Structure formats: structure tokens, C-alpha cells
Amino acid sequence: MSTATEPPRRADAVRNRRLALDAATALLTEPGVSLTVEAIAKKAGLGAATVVRAFGGKDALLDTAVSRLLEPVVQHARDLLAETTPTQALRIFLRELIAFQAAHYAINDQLGGLDLPATTALRTDLVRAVEEMIDGARRDGAVRTDIDLAIITTLIGQTALAVARAQPPSQELADAYLTVLLDGLRP
Amino acid sequence: MSTATEPPRRADAVRNRRLALDAATALLTEPGVSLTVEAIAKKAGLGAATVVRAFGGKDALLDTAVSRLLEPVVQHARDLLAETTPTQALRIFLRELIAFQAAHYAINDQLGGLDLPATTALRTDLVRAVEEMIDGARRDGAVRTDIDLAIITTLIGQTALAVARAQPPSQELADAYLTVLLDGLRP
DNA sequence: TGACAACTGGAATGCTCATTTCACATAATC
DNA sequence: GATTATGTGAAATGAGCATTCCAGTTGTCA
Numbered sequence A, B: 001m002s003t004a005t006e007p008p009r010r011a012d013a014v015r016n017r018r019l020a021l022d023a024a025t026a027l028l029t030e031p032g033v034s035l036t037v038e039a040i041a042k043k044a045g046l047g048a049a050t051v052v053r054a055f056g057g058k059d060a061l062l063d064t065a066v067s068r069l070l071e072p073v074v075q076h077a078r079d080l081l082a083e084t085t086p087t088q089a090l091r092i093f094l095r096e097l098i099a100f101q102a103a104h105y106a107i108n109d110q111l112g113g114l115d116l117p118a119t120t121a122l123r124t125d126l127v128r129a130v131e132e133m134i135d136g137a138r139r140d141g142a143v144r145t146d147i148d149l150a151i152i153t154t155l156i157g158q159t160a161l162a163v164a165r166a167q168p169p170s171q172e173l174a175d176a177y178l179t180v181l182l183d184g185l186r187p
Numbered sequence C: 001t002g003a004c005a006a007c008t009g010g011a012a013t014g015c016t017c018a019t020t021t022c023a024c025a026t027a028a029t030c
Numbered sequence D: 001g002a003t004t005a006t007g008t009g010a011a012a013t014g015a016g017c018a019t020t021c022c023a024g025t026t027g028t029c030a
Helices: A011-028 A037-044 A048-055 A058-083 A086-103 A117-139 A149-165 A171-185 B011-028 B037-044 B048-055 B058-083 B086-103 B117-139 B149-165 B171-185
Strands: none
Touching: A011 A037, A011 A048, A011 A058, A037 A048, A048 A058, A058 A086, A058 A117, A086 A117, A086 A149, A086 A171, A117 A149, A149 A171, A149 B149, A149 B171, A171 B149, A171 B171, B011 B037, B011 B048, B011 B058, B037 B048, B048 B058, B058 B086, B058 B117, B086 B117, B086 B149, B086 B171, B117 B149, B149 B171
């Protein structure tokens, strides 16, 4: 095994790690922020060096923060698939996905050039779940079959992203997107 | 009048101005470039200082470059409104808009924090033209009336942008977007 | 309580950029 | 062809940023 005997961490290091993560998460939901290490450090009440060290770099910190936010969303997608019909799951989940993106649009706005492996993996899981929903909804005759599956998931993902990009992201806009998208996806 | 008697420009300055503009325009259509002054200068075969001076700053240069690209698109929207029915104009123009965004997606990817007044003005003109199309298409019974006009234009704009953001922007994806969007917009 | 390894944060470093400077080059005008 | 205002670009400047250094602080454990 490669489980290195990790040296025990000091209590303040553990606490600061949590403070840094909380601050980064909070900033992800705030529009118009710069999402710099300095800003995260100030929000957390720490020095910039401490924030960087806590996770081994800015990328790793944000990867963790975004993953924490994304994980329950992915889990809910899986739960919906188990609990209800694919068509119903698709409808419910799309609404949730759009709301999520609208609430955390800094996720898409500020994370351009960063390397976020955990987040990428979760996104893949999410796409897979949505594909399953669409596949089932097609069998139920609720979604058109003349457009490639991968194209539809891209379309859904980009649409949710598009809502988040609008200034400001409004509920009315989100509802309109959802309506047009779902109507447009019918056979 | 405030037409200051502008001093005549030297021939090489005029030529370099054009070279800088051409280089910037060319880079706007290339995916994955950094769109730095250095990159534009290299493409133009000029020094960075010359590129900056030619338009009084990077922002002004890119504003001019993007405007040049956008202007015929806006003009075509107006022409379509004059030449054909709003419904037909909407269908034709949406296709063109999506193609344009797909071909020049650096426009949306790299111009985040810049101040581009001329481009913004053209975008407003474009939105106005699309609003007119939708308004007419509604009267023809071709577009649903249960969603606010401004919401629909935002939706269209963001959709075109969404296609451009896909990697890589494909014709298949563009067609799918157009199909779903138009079907979803029907009454 | 003392000793020491772990941790902290202000300052220094090292990048990427746009922009400015200035010694040199060159169009324009005679 | 000589003069001169205008233009050029390599190098300097400065701003914003993540990351690292290190002298000083603080948990931890005996």
C-alpha cells in the first residue's frame, strides 16, 4: 500500500484550513469578486501565505471548494434517477441545475485557466446522470430522438451556464430558459 | 464645431495602424490564443509599442476590430427586416448569428474586462433588430407570447454565445441549438 | 514548565501583462 | 539633399497576481 504515515496536523492548521475553505466557498457565490488569494485570505482573516499552504496552492483550494458545492448536486441527480421516472427526474433536475448555476456563477466566471481535477470528475458524473435521464425520457417518448445524446447534454450544460452568465441571473430568466429548453426538446 | 484641425498622419503610421487592426482581427478568429499586445504585434510584424499607440490602447484597438466584424452582421439583420417577413428573418438571422459566434468565439472568450464602447453600441443595435423580428413573428403567430421580449432576446444572445463556448464549436451543435431554440420558441 | 517541531504572515520573489520612455530612424516639406 | 516633426521598437516601468522565504509565534508532548 502507498498510505504514507501522515504526520498529525496541528490544531490551528486544521482550523485555518477550514476557514480558508469556507471563505473560498463564500466568495464563489458572490458576483463581481476577483477571487484572488488575497481576497480569500482577507475574508478568512488569515495571511495569504497560510491560505496558499492550506491546500498546496490556489487551484487545489478552489477545486476542493467547488467539489463540495457540486457533490450534493450530483448525488441528487442519482437519487432522482432511482426515485422517479427519467422524464420527471429530468424536469426536476434541470430546474435545480439552473438554480445552482445561477447561485454560484463565479464558478463559471472566474475558474477559467485553473486545473480542477476533482471538479472535472464530478462534472463527468453529472453529465453521465443527465445522459441516463435523457435516455430514459426518450424511451418514454418525452424527448426527441433526432438529436445526438452528447449534443443534448452539451446543450443543457451550456444553457444552465448561459443563465448564470446573464446579468443579473433572475428567476424569470431561469424559468424562461427551462420552458423553452424543455418545449424544444420534445419530439 | 469641435472638429480639431487634425495634424496629417505619416504614411507609415497609417500603414501600421492597418497592420495592427488586421492582426487583431485575425487573432479574434483563432481559438486558444492569448490575445496579448505582444501576440498582436508579432502577427503584425510590429513592435508592441507601435500597436498600442496606433489606437491609443489595447481596448480601443480591439473595440475597433470587433466593431468591424460585427457591423456587417447588424447591417444584414436590418436588411432582412426590410426584405422579408419577420419570421423568415428571425430564422435566417439566428443561423447567421450562431455561425458568427462560432467563427469568432475569441470575441466572447477573451474580451472579459475590456471597455468596448463601439462594440457595446453595435450589440444594442443588434438586440433592437432581433426584438423587431420577434415582435413581428409574434404577430404572425410564429413565436410564443408568454415570455417577455427582453427575456427572449437575452435567451437568443446567450444561446449563440453558448454554442461558441463549446469545444470545439461544431456545425452539428449549432444546428441542434437552432432546432431546439426555434421549436421551443413556438407558441 | 521547557524544548522543539509545526505553523504563521509580512515581505520578498517571480511571473504575465499593458503602457511609457527615449535614442534612433524616416516620411514630409522645402 | 537638408531639416525637422513624426514615428518606431527594445527596454524600462508599473500593476496585479500566486507563490516562497524566514524571523517570530504557538501548539504539542514529555
